[in-house]
Amino acid sequence: MTRRRIAIALAILVALCGALPVSLLGAAGLRIIQQRGERASQDALQAIAAQAAARIEAYVAQQREMLRTLAMAVGSEPDATRRLADASLDAPSLGKMRLISPASPEAELPRSLSPEQMARARAGVEVASPPYLVDLSPAMDVCVPSGAPGRTVCATLDLMELQRQVQRIRVGESGYALAFDRSGRLLATGSGSLRAAVLSGEPVGESPIAAALSAGAPAPQRLRLSGRRDMFAGWAVLHDLGWSIAVEQPADEALQGARTALTLLGLGAVATLLLSIGVGYWLARRMLASLELEERFRMAGQIAGGISHDLGHRLVILQQIEQLAAMNDADYLPRIRDSLAAEVGTLRRFVRDFADLTREARPADFTPVEINALAESARAGASSYAEEAQVRLHVSRAPSELWIWGDRYLLERATLNLIRNAIEASQPGGAVRLRIEKRGSAAILVVEDEGGGIPDERIAGLFEAFASTKRTGAHVGMGLPNVKRIVTAHRGQVSVISRAGRGSAFTIWLPAADQSSSPSPPTPMP
């Protein structure tokens, strides 16, 4: 993984850890605010409806009380008709007041009261009609006792004030009120588009609800009427008259505040997240660069230490050889020659190990490699060393050809490294096995020995540079780290299982490839 990718991953991780919980918490909080807002809006509408109902009820009651007072004051006077006409001028809301007796002509009788009601009125009982429309405004016939037997004072109450009060109610930008009679007929409304129903008597969406409400049923606080906006509603009933008042406001308008807050929070969360990622990425890159620099210095120190140690060891041997040579004793010449040859060989391997470190696995150089053939080639390369150590070398091939894409030289170097280590770990007479097999989509190469095994405490740092315990001068401690580097560059993995006294098994997993298709390209070597 490149430094850039690591930085992005780290930044996103940190940002998500910070911004996401805050956003979720905020969203939950806003959901609560929204629910409370909904409840508060409905409560407010309910309160407005109740207030309007109380005002209208008080207005109608006041009109009726005024009529009663006037009727009792002048109804039994000889010039009652004239005095009622004069009083009508000062109380226009009572309409035309008239004294009704059994002799009154038909035209004088209130149009919406039945003969039975009129008989009761003349008998001294107050009667009232349901509301009806005169021209464009609602009206209501009321007859009250006149104080004179057989006579009643009737008036047509002008309920234009009801219309005014209802039309005057405005909630927010587009909230309005509606007034219904007992049957659900719309009497007045602040909504211009519904006002035609006042005149035509056609039921509106709320009519059934209003009728049911007058009969004692509960009314919904949220209305979803076809062809209209989703509305919150508050309802109130005028118990004396049997009318109902609805105050409505579009739900989206009522919840506008909560919605705006939610949108702002969402935008804020996204902005914070992006900012966190940006800042985190920048900081992570700086930290990684610093860590990498530190790691390089550490690695350089480790290599320098290793080289100093190994070359120092070789230097001591060469000094001893030099001292032998200085003795000018011909008997020592063969020994001097053999020692020099051994040291040259050691230094050559030393140089080769470093040369391996400098070669990178580049996908462009990859070719199809048959693993069985690779294993055979590695065995051939290690056979002389195995013979020298008196260790048998066996190869267990896969039943069929097993191909991968890779750098054959590097893979063979990695395999040889594992074989050489296995031989070195084996006792004379022991055996080292190379096993090739296919597991799923992976090609497996296992190098097993019968040595003493690796102590548990060493397993964890086995693939780290200069971690070898065999630093006898022939190893620089770069073998297994180099194996891991090569395998990882081929998108593979290397692992070890070791048991004390029973040997170790190093396993290389590589992506298998069909001969006909290309395997996925390897990652560049770190």
Add this chain to the structure above:
Amino acid sequence: MRRLVLISVLFACGSPPARQPFLLRVAMWGPLGKLTPESGDTDSLAVIAQPWVFEPLARFDAAGELVPVLAWRIAALQGGRFQVELRKDRTFSDGAGVTTDDVVNSFEGKARISAANGGLTIESVDRAMPIEALLTDVHIHRDHGGQVLGTGPFAVSAASASELRLVRRRTDPGKVDEVRILAYATPREAFAHTLKGDANLIPDLEPRWVEFFGGVPSLKIVRSPGHFTDSVLFNLRLSRSERLDLAARLESNDIRDAAYGPGECAETKSGTSPAARIPPGAALEVMTWGPFERLGSAARRSLGPRAGALTNLTPLEVLARLRAGQFDLVTVRPPVWPPSAISLAWHSGARDNLNGYSNPAVDRALDARDWAAARAAMRADPPAAFICTRDRLAVVDARIKNPTLGPGDLLETLPDWEVSQ
């Protein structure tokens, strides 16, 4: 670069989006009747379309001054005569130009017309009929194949018992293209259909109905000064001083406030003298009819000790008693606009002079067309108490940008209304 210029030119030459014709649907109630050029046919709803189809020789502007329409020059002559020169560019809806014969035929029985000095001299047949009223009321028309043609911007395209359709003769972008007059049985029906969107204009509303249209976004309310004044007519057997006292008493704001809604009368705004006392005498009966019941009640109450009976009759009964002189006070609605209209009501022997009012000073001023002097003379010898002039009101489609009501006919300015699409 050249290609870019070519593309720009091609785009610039593309046709603009098609304009939707603007249709105005006028909701009214009552019998539609037939559209004729005759004025005074107030029973027919179709009369509202007269000023769009037929044109007079002249119209009154807002100040009450004559403005030529089919004439290009009008000059007042001595003896109540006018000289008129016709415009040459006006045509009837069949394309024919307006001729002297068309004018003579249109004025037949109402005015004497003679050709002189390249123009026409017009003189009213009826001395009490001011010639200004004739010039503005007589619509020049021509009978053509059983149809009556006018020179106005609209022509009738279809007519039925409940609908009259008129289309603009020449397209005028940004103006009303078509008008349909829809006759409903009741005002409630007309209003309900307007609120539903089936119509978008209601002419001549009662002030108390206006509130009903408040807050309807698709409509707006327009008003203009009224042409009639609700009045209480005096029987002329009452002495001049009694009539002066009665006029002073009845023209008070107390009466207006009792009989009308707040701010409903133009006179309330200008203010009047405080209510005067009425001298003792015989009880006075107040006769009323139709829409004047509250005015009658208020008038009777203001009479105090002289208040007599309040009699509510039908218009025909009222007319019969007026002709017989059997009344004391009666509620009436005489015209006050155009200024010359007072001649119709108060000139000696005028057709609409209901109480037989005759005042030589008033007649002289009316004959001289000095309306201010005539009004001053009437104030000194009042035939009636002039109580309340109410605005004329209409509800109009809110897309109309300048919906002014005409100083003369209510909707005479409709052809000039500009619309926003």
